[in-house]
Amino acid sequence: MKQSIHTIIIGAGAAGMMAAAVAGQRGAKVLLIDHAAKIGEKIRISGGGRCNFTNMALDGSDASPFFVSQNPRFVRPAMSAYTAQDFMHILRAHRVRYHEKHKGQLFCDDSAQNIIDVLRVECDKGHVQWRTSCSVTGVRMINDSLGMRFELDTSTAGTWRCANLIIATGGLSIPAIGASGFGYALAEQFKHTIVPTAPALVPLTFAEWSKNGWAELAGLSLPVRISTGEGKKIMSFDEDILFSHKGLTGPAVLQISSYWQANTSIALNIQSDAHLEQLLCDGKLGAKIQLDTALSQLLPNVPKRLLNHILTRPEFEKYAKHKWADVSDKVLRQLAQHFNHWTLMPSGTEGYKKAEVTRGGVSVKELHNGTMASKLCDGLYFVGEVVDVTGWLGGYNFQWAWSSGVAAGRAVSERL
Ligand SMILES: Cc1cc2nc3c(=O)[nH]c(=O)nc-3n(C[C@H](O)[C@H](O)[C@H](O)COP(=O)(O)OP(=O)(O)OC[C@H]3O[C@@H](n4cnc5c(N)ncnc54)[C@H](O)[C@@H]3O)c2cc1C
Incomplete structure (x- = not known):
């Protein structure tokens, strides 16, 4: 027997449950x-089990800088019509406690399960x-006397x-x-149209990582400025990187992975505040200490293991124990460049198994930005990560x- 209903939502994740709750509470079946x-x-598994459920920067002002898409401005109407503060309001009504961790990021005090429970109750309402x-198993377009447009097996x-x-x-x-x-x-x-998909917010991998000794630094973390792209398209983040056995991860790397294109490089500025080139070239005059000692004094915040590792690279190895004053400006400039603009060529990513999200997806050019409705098929909507919008x-x-x-949810309820 075939049953009919006003709205079907496929996918009971974050976006699907929210759409269902809103449409249902506005009278749609x-x-x-x-x-x-x-x-x-x-x-449940997000944010280390505590779900980083929103960011306070999404307060109704222009949200497009925080999103990757063929057209990031697509997000504006939906994000200003329903803001971080609106979601916090629901959580407060359900007495879910939360806190800010870093840069406007809000996490549950107790457990991500709180968010699932809230959505479940809102859907029940x-x-x-x-x-x-x-x-x-199958979706067909139909046109019956009750105004039904789709049939699903x-x-x-x-x-x-x-x-x-x-x-x-x-x-x-x-x-x-x-x-x-x-x-x-x-x-x-x-x-x-599907904009080609790729893993995003994902660790980056590098050819011969172990062979070059980088895997020995696994577990080491430090703040950097990370960047990729060229000219006007250059993108940078000031965050921490973390060395792993396969490559680099940590918030800085996850962020840049959403912008990184295959066969292009990333650059790390390990010491963004110091004018290292000047400090190294000017400071050497009359200095009696060795180059490695000088570097650890000039860069007290860079972990010793990383400093030593860089100094064992073939281009610097023979100078590490030289008197700082005897090392040529050319070598010192090269060394400074290594700290201020360390260029690395990722060979790939750790893939969908490790990616937090997928970039690409259903092209926003074929969706209405205020409603998420398809411009090509009446009654069809796409929400959440399936759309070419990556935060x-x-x-x-x-x-x-x-x-x-x-x-x-609001759009379908207006079609009652
Ligand atoms: C480990 C991890 C940590 C994350 N942490 C955060 C975080 O802290 N903060 C943040 O903002 N984002 C985080 N994300 C990203 C966030 O989880 C997603 O962006 C978000 O869940 C997308 O919501 P969605 O509803 O579009 O998709 P999902 O939440 O993925 O829901 C999709 C649903 O559709 C169902 N489904 C899929 N295919 C079918 C099918 N064929 N038939 C029926 N059902 C189907 C799935 O079972 C699932 O329930 C994290 C992601 C991961 C993987």
Whole structure:
């Protein structure tokens, strides 16, 4: 038997649950389908189990600088219609306690499960129906006398018809907890363009990392300015890097990974405040100490292990124990350049297994920015990570999920 309902949402993650709660509370009959047994798994594992659920910078002012997309300005209407402060308001109403950790990033005091529970209660308030462990096996366009536009076959819930279909199936990261390419395939079925996808907010890897001895620095962390790109397209972040056995990670690297393009380099400024070249060349006059001692005195904040490692590189090795005053300005300039503009060529990333998000996705050019509605197919909506919108590290991706979910939830309820 075929059942009909006003709105079906595929994907009970952050964006799907928010869209369902909003549409349901505004009177729409909503069915939320997820192929996973447990809902909101990414919320549960996010932010080290405490979910960095938003960022206070997303206060209704221009949000586009914090997002990567073919058109970052696409996010503006949805992000200003539903802000970080709006989401904090819901959490306060549910007595969820939270705190700011770093640069406006808000985390739960107790557990990410608090957020899942809030969304669940908000969905219940909207009388949302659920089907978990249920796969959608086919979607067709129809045009029946009740105004239904889509017919869906499911693995365990039979065939359903709906007037509005919201796709909230997320990206490709962490396939082990239910990520799938379903949303992209469905978008293509309805003639949408998919901006090529790639892992983002992901550690970077480097050829011969172990052979060159860098793996020995695993566990070492330090603040840097990291950058990639050229000219007007240069992008920089001031954050920490962390050496790992495979390459580099830490917030600075995760941030830059969303901008890094294959076969291009990244640059690290390990000592952004010091004019090291000048200090090294001017300070050597009359100095009696060795170059390695001078460097550790000039750069007290750079970990010794890293200093020693750089000084054992073939181009500097023979000078490390020389008297500082005897080392030529040319070598000192080269050394300074290494600290102020250390260029590295990543060979790749740790992939979707380790990526927090997927960049690329359903092209924003074919969606209405205030509602997330498809410009190509009446009644079809895309929300959350499946869209070509990728936020910075720091709560920006969840806020995009909430704001785009609210936009679509409101839009479908206006079609009652
Ligand atoms: C380890 C980790 C930590 C993170 N930490 C943070 C953080 O602290 N702050 C932040 O802002 N962002 C964080 N993110 C990113 C954030 O989790 C996502 O951007 C966000 O969850 C996207 O929401 P979404 O609803 O679009 O997709 P998801 O939350 O991924 O939900 C998609 C849902 O669709 C379901 N689904 C997929 N395919 C199908 C299908 N074929 N049929 C039915 N259902 C399907 C999935 O089971 C899932 O429930 C983190 C991500 C990871 C992986």
